[in-house]
Amino acid sequence: MNEAARKPLGRFVPLVVFAALVAFFVVGLVWNQSHDARFVPSPLIDKPAPDFRLPRLERPTEFVTKADLLGKPYLINVFASWCFACGDEHPVLMAYRDKFGIPLVGYDYKDAPQDARAWLQRHGDPYHEVITDQSGDTAIDFGVYGAPETYLIDAQGIIRYKHIGPLTPEVIAKELEPKIRALEQGT
Amino acid sequence: MRHSWLRWIVAAILMICAIAPAVAIDPLPFQNEAQRDRFQHLTGELRCMVCQDESLLASNADFAKQLRRQIFDMMQQGKSDKEIKDWLVARYSTFILYDPPLAPSTIALWFGTPAILLIGAGVVVVLLRRRTRPSNAIAEEPGDDW
Numbered sequence: 068m069n070e071a072a073r074k075p076l077g078r079f080v081p082l083v084v085f086a087a088l089v090a091f092f093v094v095g096l097v098w099n100q101s102h103d104a105r106f107v108p109s110p111l112i113d114k115p116a117p118d119f120r121l122p123r124l125e126r127p128t129e130f131v132t133k134a135d136l137l138g139k140p141y142l143i144n145v146f147a148s149w150c151f152a153c154g155d156e157h158p159v160l161m162a163y164r165d166k167f168g169i170p171l172v173g174y175d176y177k178d179a180p181q182d183a184r185a186w187l188q189r190h191g192d193p194y195h196e197v198i199t200d201q202s203g204d205t206a207i208d209f210g211v212y213g214a215p216e217t218y219l220i221d222a223q224g225i226i227r228y229k230h231i232g233p234l235t236p237e238v239i240a241k242e243l244e245p246k247i248r249a250l251e252q253g254t
Numbered sequence: 255m256r257h258s259w260l261r262w263i264v265a266a267i268l269m270i271c272a273i274a275p276a277v278a279i280d281p282l283p284f285q286n287e288a289q290r291d292r293f294q295h296l297t298g299e300l301r302c303m304v305c306q307d308e309s310l311l312a313s314n315a316d317f318a319k320q321l322r323r324q325i326f327d328m329m330q331q332g333k334s335d336k337e338i339k340d341w342l343v344a345r346y347s348t349f350i351l352y353d354p355p356l357a358p359s360t361i362a363l364w365f366g367t368p369a370i371l372l373i374g375a376g377v378v379v380v381l382l383r384r385r386t387r388p389s390n391a392i393a394e395e396p397g398d399d400w
Contacts, residue, residue: 212303
């Protein structure tokens, strides 16, 4: 007499195990497709933004520091003239620059200043201020690994939100604006 | 005519491919062999964030070049491997490490496989024990003798 005949339910054990494995497999597949593996959550969220001292794009002899920007929330948008996705994002920034309600600081990443100036002249300048990081060393302190990236920094200089990849109207409406409003209400 | 064109293009592409790996190794002025080995071992354990299936050692991306330079500089300053890794993790999260650290979120990763193996072994032992009894009975049957 074999096992299955003695215990009728026993023959379903392999099926249940197999179904469990299939479930794991499907969950893994769906999860893998539902998010982009390139977008790694930053460990810097809710931590102080790194100290920086970077020259202005328009007046390279003048420097902007983290301390200069304290006191009110602002956005930092990492861009570069060589970055294709930044071109996709650019019209969105043009449309939203005055709707954010807080300053939008351009962070020109590993770019030649003259290229960045030409790029902004050609497409329009959505930024209230542009700082340049030609070496990209400060960007490493921010955890930048690709442009475009956008940071929301509060009045105390704490990073409250980061978006990797181009900002879209959906991302702004669903994620960024609520975060900005929350800062304005002092929460 | 066309073929000679094609041949040149293919030759050019092959040449570029042959050069690429050589270019990937930047000429960092190491003090000695040991330091270079340490550098290669360390960067081999780190993920290039922009090209995630490559290590910082192997990648030719700008990002990897820059981080290699920074890691090299930190080594010159006498920083330990752990200090360098902590510095990177603070900026890029533990994702930059190919070896995930033991943390509450990685317990399943570290112990899941051994646990499944143990359960499987347990099942096999139970099944074998059950099976030995009936097979003894069969062996005692005279008709089985051939």
